[in-house]
Amino acid sequence: MTLLFPNRSRSFDDVRKVVRFLGYDGMFEVRFFVEAAALAKTSAGMSETDYLRAFDAARPDIQEAATRLYHPKRGTTYTLTAADLG
Secondary structure (H helix, E strand, O other): OOEEOOOOOEEEEOOOOEEEEEEEEOOEEEEEEEEHHHHOOOOOOOOHHHHHHHHHHHHHHHHHHHHHHOOHHHOOEEEEOHHHHO
């Protein structure tokens, strides 16, 4: 199956400092997290809205990186870092 991203929703987790989003492999939900540091040129003074805007601006690259990182036999939760988006 191919990893798809039909749901454009995303949310910011202030405790973990990540943006969460979902992918789907057939009927299986795959959770992805992008570290806030990977979205920010500088973390000084960035708000939740700033991180979500940065995510939206980089969404195609993020989804491409998520697709590269995803492997169905390695679980259903993945965290993308700056190195993954580089």
